[in-house]
Each structure stands twice: as C-alpha cells, then as structure tokens.
Amino acid sequence: xxxxxxxxxxxxxxxxxxxxxxxxxxxxxxxxxxxxxxxxxxxxxxxxxxxxxxxxxxxxxxxxxxxxxxxxxxxxxxxxxxxxxxxxxxxxxxxxxxxxxxxxxxxxxxxxxxxxxxxxxxxxxxxxxxxxxxxxxxxxxxxxxxxxxxxxxxxxxxxxxxxxxxxxxxxxxxxxxxxxxxxxxxxxxxxxxxxxxxxxxxxxxxxxxxxxxxxxxxxxxxxxxxxxxxxxxxxxxxxxxxxxxxxxxxxxxxxxxxxxxxxxxxxxxxxxxxxxxxxxxxxx
Ligand code: HEC
Ligand code: HEC
Ligand code: HEC
Numbered sequence: 001x002x003x004x005x006x007x008x009x010x011x012x013x014x015x016x017x018x019x020x021x022x023x024x025x026x027x028x029x030x031x032x033x034x035x036x037x038x039x040x041x042x043x044x045x046x047x048x049x050x051x052x053x054x055x056x057x058x059x060x061x062x063x064x065x066x067x068x069x070x071x072x073x074x075x076x077x078x079x080x081x082x083x084x085x086x087x088x089x090x091x092x093x094x095x096x097x098x099x100x101x102x103x104x105x106x107x108x109x110x111x112x113x114x115x116x117x118x119x120x121x122x123x124x125x126x127x128x129x130x131x132x133x134x135x136x137x138x139x140x141x142x143x144x145x146x147x148x149x150x151x152x153x154x155x156x157x158x159x160x161x162x163x164x165x166x167x168x169x170x171x172x173x174x175x176x177x178x179x180x181x182x183x184x185x186x187x188x189x190x191x192x193x194x195x196x197x198x199x200x201x202x203x204x205x206x207x208x209x210x211x212x213x214x215x216x217x218x219x220x221x222x223x224x225x226x227x228x229x230x231x232x233x234x235x236x237x238x239x240x241x242x243x244x245x246x247x248x249x250x251x252x253x254x255x256x257x258x259x260x261x262x263x264x265x266x267x268x269x270x271x272x273x274x275x276x277x278x279x280x281x282x283x284x
Contacts, residue, residue: 103132
C-alpha cells in the first residue's frame with residue numbers, strides 16, 4: 001500500500017493545488033521564481049553583483065559583435081565574439097539549472113561565421129541568440145532585480161526597542177494629528193504634534209546612512225526644513241488654507257518621495273518572499 005503515499009497522495013495534492021489556483025485564477029497570479037542559487041552571485045552573499053555585471057558585459061559584447069559584423073571588420077570582431085562566448089556560457093556555469101535555457105547552437109554559429117568572415121550569418125546568429133536573452137528576461141528579469149537588489153528594510157530599526165514600522169505609524173499619526181487639530185482650531189496641539197513630527201523625522205534621517213554611505217542623504221533636507229518652518233509660522237498666524245498647503249507639500253517631500261522609491265520596492269519584495277502557504281491558499 002506504500003504506493004498510496006508515494007504516488008496517489010502527492011497527485012491528489014497537486015490536483016488540489018491546481019484546482020485552487022484554477023478556481024481562483026482571477027484572484028491569484030502565478031509568477032516564476034528564479035532559482036535561489038542566484039543569491040550567491042549577489043550582495044550580501046557575494047562582494048560584487050557578479051550576475052548583473054556578467055549581463056552588462058553580454059549586452060556590450062552583443063552590440064560590439066553586431067557593430068563589427070556590419071562594418072565587416074575582421075580585426076576587431078574576434079575578441080568580442082570570444083568574450084561573448086565566455087560570458088554567455090558563464091550563465092550556465094553560475095546556475096546549472098539554466099543551462100537548458102541557453103541557445104548553444106546560435107552561440108557556436110556566431111563563432112563559426114566569425115571565423116569564416118561570413119558577416120550576414122554572424123548578424124543572423126546574433127539575432128537568434130538575442131531571442132534566448134529575451135525569453136529568459138521575460139520570465140525572470142524583473143523578479144530577480146526585485147528579489148536581490150531592492151533595498152531591504154526588514155532589519156532597519158530606529159532604536160533597538162523601536163521598529164522601523166512602528167516609527168512610520170507614529171510619523172503618520174503626527175501628520176494627521178496636525179491636520180485634525182489645525183482644522184478644528186486647536187493650534188497648541190497642532191504645534192506640539194509638529195514638534196513631534198520634526199523630532200521623528202530627525203530620528204528617521206539617522207537610518208539613511210545604513211545604506212547611503214557614499215551618496216549621503218540629508219533627511220530632513222533643506223527644502224523640508226523650510227516647509228516645516230513655514231508650516232509652524234502658518235499654524236500660529238496663517239490661514240487654514242496656508243496650513244493645508246504647507247502640510248501637503250511636506251507630506252510629498254518628506255514621505256511620498258521616499259515611499260515612491262523605497263516603500264514600493266520593499267513592499268513588492270516582501271510580498272514575493274512570503275513563504276508559500278497552503279493553508280492560506282485554502283482559506284482563499
Ligand atoms: C537564463 C536566463 C538569462 C539569459 C539567457 C540572459 N539573461 Fe540577462 N538577465 C537575467 C536576469 C535574471 C537578469 C536580472 C538581473 C538583475 O536585474 O539583477 C538579467 C538582466 C540583464 C541585463 C540588465 C538589464 C538592466 O538594464 O538592468 C542585461 C543588459 C542583460 N540581462 C543582457 C543579457 C543578454 C545580452 C543576454 C543574451 C546574450 C542575456 N542577458 C541572457 C537572466 C538571463
Ligand atoms: C536598506 C537600505 C536603505 C536605506 C535604509 C535607505 N535607502 Fe535610500 N536607497 C537605497 C538604495 C540601494 C538606493 C538606490 C536604488 C537603486 O539605485 O537601485 C536608494 C535610493 C534612494 C533614493 C532615490 C535615488 C536617489 O539617490 O535620489 C532616495 C530619494 C532615497 N534612497 C532616500 C532615502 C532616505 C531619505 C533614506 C533615509 C530616511 C533612505 N533612502 C534609506 C537603500 C536604502
Ligand atoms: C526611507 C524612506 C521613507 C521615508 C522618508 C518615509 N517612509 Fe514611511 N515607509 C517606508 C518604508 C520602506 C515602509 C514599509 C515598511 C515596512 O513595510 O516594514 C514605510 C511604511 C510606512 C507606513 C505604513 C506602516 C505600516 O503600518 O505598515 C506609513 C503609515 C508610513 N510609512 C508613513 C510615513 C510618513 C507619514 C512619512 C513622512 C513623515 C514617511 N513614512 C516617511 C519608507 C519611508
């Protein structure tokens with residue numbers, strides 16, 4: 001009866017999973033995930049972004065081979081064709097399971113045609129090879145960049161007892177408290193919330209250097225500081241409209257800009273790295 005366990009049960013599970021996905025095809029999406037061995041070719045596992053740099057070389061080499069084939073330049077083309085060969089095969093050396101995605105016949109056709117100085121066929125073979133680049137990129141380029149290169153905020157904290165996320169919630173509360181108090185004629189509360197927001201922003205600014213080591217980010221920036229000052233002044237003596245305008249400007253400068261870069265990418269990255277969870281799928 002062991003076959004029940006080794007064949008039947010897994011088949012049922014697969015069917016069940018397929019059924020769930022099928023039934024929910026409007027609500028769930030299937031994304032191919034790149035092999036986890038890719039991590040070793042990226043920071044922090046590697047000192048350099050080896051995978052990405054190999055890709056940049058490939059693009060340059062494809063361009064060079066095409067360029068010299070069009071020029072019928074026998075002197076320069078050989079070097080580039082040889083490098084293209086090396087770096088294309090390196091894909092399969094780095095990720096053995098991707099060997100089968102490589103178009104090795106197009107690759108050797110480039111070499112042969114270069115040796116024979118048959119330039120029209122060099123160009124044809126380069127165009128064929130490009131299809132293998134495109135096909136892998138369609139499936140894996142965006143998700144690989146997101147998985148291995150999107151800045152990761154999961155270990156960033158404001159202090160050991162204050163998580164990044166809790167700090168974000170506090171900042172958001174401050175912003176809204178200013179708005180509520182300003183609208184409802186409580187200037188003292190609006191001003192004390194502004195002070196809290198200002199302090200909170202300064203604390204947040206100290207975390208940028210975790211990653212921005214060379215390209216120092218000044219947060220709050222001079223522009224943000226000017227807006228904070230203007231808002232303070234307007235909360236004391238300005239119109240409701242002027243207060244609203246300053247607060248809106250501040251939210252764009254101090255919150256939305258960074259969210260456009262960091263929250264968007266980190267949110268997508270976190271979504272993708274969630275462990276697939278059958279229970280969750282079933283619950284759907
Ligand atoms: C088997 C999969 C695979 C093949 C084949 C492949 N690539 Fe890539 N390539 C990737 C992945 C994955 C990325 C995403 C890397 C990243 O952004 O960190 C990428 C990214 C790139 C990038 C960077 C894009 C950018 O602007 O950020 C270039 C350029 C590139 N590939 C060129 C090529 C060329 C040229 C070929 C063919 C000669 C090729 N690749 C073949 C998987 C592949
Ligand atoms: C977890 C690491 C990390 C932290 C923390 C971080 N950044 Fe970044 N940030 C990056 C990386 C990496 C890039 C570059 C993205 C790229 O080039 O792909 C970037 C890009 C940016 C950009 C857009 C590109 C540019 O240089 O203008 C802005 C704006 C930015 N960060 C602001 C900030 C601010 C402000 C802070 C602190 C409040 C901060 N970042 C904290 C990693 C981080
Ligand atoms: C480093 C750039 C950066 C700046 C500047 C920034 N945020 Fe965020 N914010 C993030 C990131 C990254 C997340 C996602 C954190 C996570 O999911 O753990 C986030 C998440 C949030 C959240 C959601 C928290 C939750 O419960 O999931 C709120 C609310 C928020 N930010 C408010 C603000 C406000 C208000 C400001 C401006 C005063 C601000 N943020 C400035 C990067 C930034």
